[in-house]
Amino acid sequence: MILVGGGSRSGKTRFALDQALRRGSRLGYIATAEIRDEEMRARVQAHRAERGPNFETIEEPRQLAALLHHRGESFDAIVIDCLTLWASNLLLDGQHDLRPAALELARAAAAAKAEVILITNEVGCGIVPENELARRFRDQAGWINQIMADQANEVWWMVFGCGLKVKG
Numbered sequence: 106m107i108l109v110g111g112g113s114r115s116g117k118t119r120f121a122l123d124q125a126l127r128r129g130s131r132l133g134y135i136a137t138a139e140i141r142d143e144e145m146r147a148r149v150q151a152h153r154a155e156r157g158p159n160f161e162t163i164e165e166p167r168q169l170a171a172l173l174h175h176r177g178e179s180f181d182a183i184v185i186d187c188l189t190l191w192a193s194n195l196l197l198d199g200q201h202d203l204r205p206a207a208l209e210l211a212r213a214a215a216a217a218k219a220e221v222i223l224i225t226n227e228v229g230c231g232i233v234p235e236n237e238l239a240r241r242f243r244d245q246a247g248w249i250n251q252i253m254a255d256q257a258n259e260v261w262w263m264v265f266g267c268g269l270k271v272k273g
Contacts, residue, residue, distance in 0.1 A: 106214040107222045107273075108253045111263030112230075120261065120268050121184045121222045122156060128220045129181025134160040135172060137191040152186070160184070166194045170206070170213035177217030185214075188225040188253065189246050196242055207249040211256040223257070225250050 109121045125132050134156055140146050153162065161180075165172050169191060177183070185191075195203055214221035229247045234240045254260045259273030 106211070106253075106257045107220065107259045107261070108225065108250075108257040109222060109261045109263060109268075110225045110227050110250060110254075112227055115263040116266035116268070117224045117226075117263045118152065118155065118184075118186060119266075120263055121186070121224050122160075124222050125182035125184050125220070126159065130159075131179065131181045131219075132160045133176065133180040133183040133219065134162045135169065135183060135185045136162060136164045137166050137169070137185065137187060137194065139166050139190075139194065166191065167198070170209040173210070173213040173217045173221065177213070177219050177221075180219040182220040182222060183217065184222045184224065186224045188223055188249055189228060192246050192249055193242060196238070196245065201241070203245045204248050204252065207252040211252055215256060223253055225253065 107124060109117050111117050136149070136152070138145060138149060140149055156162070163172065163176070169185060173183070192203055195206060200206070214223065226246070227250070228243050234243060254272065257272065260271040262269045262271050
């Protein structure tokens with residue numbers, strides 16, 4: 106399992122896709138975004154174009170561990186983009202403590218035959234958010250990132266399009 110983190114537009118997705126392409130030809134891409142407006146639809150289309158035809162795209166905003174158990178043998182590498190959108194989906198569904206789900210996902214990723222490459226955002230480097238939901242999101246994202254980094258074989262921090270190896 107590889108964890109790729111960083112800020113917005115830091116090069117995380119391109120780096121993760123390159124890592125996946127090095128691991129074989131059977132490639133999966135799990136998209137956690139839910140299209141709720143035209144701007145998000147345009148982002149999704151741009152990501153699809155960036156990946157090209159090499160990746161089978163699976164849209165799954167919540168049940169990532171179950172999907173890895175079910176499809177983990179179908180691919181040489183699977184990119185999950187991204188953990189912070191997944192966290193947002195679960196929080197908006199009313200879940201409050203995402204650590205159990207993160208542990209389940211980490212175990213499923215470790216057990217998968219495919220190399221699982223997880224993309225995440227660092228959201229805790231800024232100011233303390235003014236509302237309770239945003240603070241809960243920031244805290245849960247931090248816990249998820251720590252859980253994944255602990256279980257990952259490699260951890261990469263992306264900054265300005267450059268990958269800095271943190272672990273592995």
